[in-house]
Amino acid sequence: MAEQTFDVVIAGAGPAGSTLAQRLAERGWRVALLEKKRFPRAKVCGEFLSPECQPFFAELGVLDTILARGARRVRGLELHGWKHSALGRYGPIGRSQPPALHGLALRREVLDAVLLDRALAVGGVTLFPETEMRYLIREDGAVRGVVARDADGDPVAIRARFTIGADGVRSRIAEELGVREPLAWLDKLALSVHLPDLAWGDVAEVHFFERGYFACAPVDGGRVCLNLVIDRADYRAAATRPNEFFQRSLEHAPALAERVRAPLAVARVTGLGPLACRTSRQTFDGAALVGDACGYVDPVTGEGVYFALVGARLLAGALDTALRAQRHDAEALAGYVAGRREHIAPRAAAARLLQRGLAHPRLARAVLATFAARPGLADLAVAVAGDYVPLSELFHPGVWSRALARRPASEPKA
Ligand SMILES: Cc1cc2nc3c(=O)[nH]c(=O)nc-3n(C[C@H](O)[C@H](O)[C@H](O)COP(=O)(O)OP(=O)(O)OC[C@H]3O[C@@H](n4cnc5c(N)ncnc54)[C@H](O)[C@@H]3O)c2cc1C
Structure with a gap:
């Protein structure tokens, strides 16, 4: 040898x-x-790069190349579900400044x-x-x-x-x-597709429903990367082809479905073993x-x-x-x-906790309703997930008083 x-x-x-x-x-x-x-x-990936990735790319000498290859700037994350929606945008939180007021998204x-x-x-x-x-x-x-x-x-x-x-x-x-x-309790799989020519703004979106979610990000070349993440057991029980399952699941995400009209071709299926x-x-x-x-x-x-x-x-x-x-x-x-x-x-522990919460739709619905009523809280959540706010910052009461300030609530959609 x-x-x-x-x-x-x-x-x-x-x-x-x-x-x-x-x-x-x-x-x-x-x-x-x-x-x-x-x-x-x-x-297979949501292809979203949190703001805190950018200093790493700069240090490695690739940030300019990534931008030149068409990485899209993503200015926030819009959360949808149970007739509520909330938009969190990247910005300063307490003493934490984001490295940029946007994340990036690239295939x-x-x-x-x-x-x-x-x-x-x-x-x-x-x-x-x-x-x-x-x-x-x-x-x-x-x-x-x-x-x-x-x-x-x-x-x-x-x-x-x-x-x-x-x-x-x-x-x-x-x-x-x-x-x-x-992690047997997180036995999920993802179905993934890139859609060309889909009207999309400058935010990523997550559409939650009872037993899964769609994560969507606008990427290079005018495409949108769409991932459906569901329990593997549900996918198996449906005993259907990936395209059909994807198409059918869109019914749970009406705010997304109304923009995705053409029949979908789900290019790749992954996660036949547990993702987690x-x-x-x-x-x-x-x-x-x-x-x-x-x-x-x-x-x-x-x-x-x-x-x-x-x-x-x-x-x-x-x-x-x-x-x-x-x-x-x-x-x-x-x-x-x-x-x-x-x-x-x-x-990683916070992400596991979040998953535990998502397993309880009533809790997830209440959180989303709170985010919709208090957008500062959505900004805080998005900033923490954007990796530039240390979790220790959450112990500062000033951060919470700003985040919890009630602003005009977004009414539940009919
Ligand atoms: C559905 C989904 C959505 C996601 N969305 C996001 C997102 O939006 N943003 C984000 O930051 N992260 C996201 N992630 C997570 C992200 O994709 C991973 O965390 C990231 O790719 C980890 O990088 P890595 O280099 O550790 O592993 P990988 O990117 O998986 O790279 C591992 C490499 O090892 C190679 N390899 C495997 N076995 C062998 C072997 N035996 N010999 C030689 N080579 C081998 C593979 O071919 C692969 O190229 C998502 C993941 C999933 C499943």
Whole structure:
């Protein structure tokens, strides 16, 4: 079997893997980046990028390219459901200023290719295209690399001081390390489609109904990205084709249905396994997980790419320190664990709490009615989900008094 050696081998060239590869190569490390799919590749996603992603893109040197490739500016999030609607816009909240008064939205096949190209431009990153990580090489209880199947179907061994699972929500590396646990109570799937020529403004929309929701964002090229997220059990019970199921579900979202007239062609179906999972550990002797491979809750808050970007930055710093100290034990990555605890864990916990709430339609309806009556509260919710307001800010009473101020309520629609 062919064998090669690097400082770090990363499985998966999504936002987590590509940006981690770039950051390591910029520090002088030799990186192998394995990607099983042929790029550019689509990825089922709401394709909304929260405002806090923009400083990361600027730091990585891709913000201008992303804008040049047609990323749409998204100025807020409109929530619909149970005859109420509320618009939250990005703006200052308490002492927190957004990095921009908008998020961005861009098809993932464009975004991920931009990030990968940027990583490869640094020098020091060797891409193994259409190469699938198959299993881990382990010696003396530590991970020492991977065995993969290359584009010709031949096995290749890639040895490294650290092996990184950036291989997404169904991470084979997390599975092999025995730390991946599906969240059975969040057993959902998503049906996804891009619609051309749909009249749309400059906000993303979520249309909630009793047992699911549509998430919609205007993306590049005048398209709108539409995702239907539902319980997998409901989809199975309907025993129908994806297009029909999608079309039928639109009846639950009248404010959306009135704009989507043409018969739909649902291009992709995903989530045949659970979308949501978590991991009990993210660092190991000779290995670590980053991005969705660490666990993923549910797309409703549109924070997954932000988590991937922030996780990659934290892990790059920790790996650099460990590699310089000639260490490859799990404890050497303690800085990454601490960073995740501070920056990612509270938001992931909040997203899980939100999902618990959405499982109770009466509660969800009451929250939406409150947002409709008090738009400041909708602004606050959108800003928190936009990742630029630390959760600690919510302990400042001034933030709440402003958010709770009653303004003219939007009447329930007939
Ligand atoms: C329906 C839906 C809507 C979403 N909406 C949003 C949104 O609006 N905004 C947002 O920020 N996030 C959203 N997310 C979440 C977001 O898509 C993810 O959080 C994000 O893609 C995570 O990036 P990643 O790099 O960790 O993983 P991924 O983007 O999944 O990349 C993993 C890569 O690893 C590759 N790979 C997998 N296995 C192997 C292997 N064995 N060997 C080699 N390569 C492998 C895959 O081909 C893939 O390219 C949504 C998710 C879903 C399901």
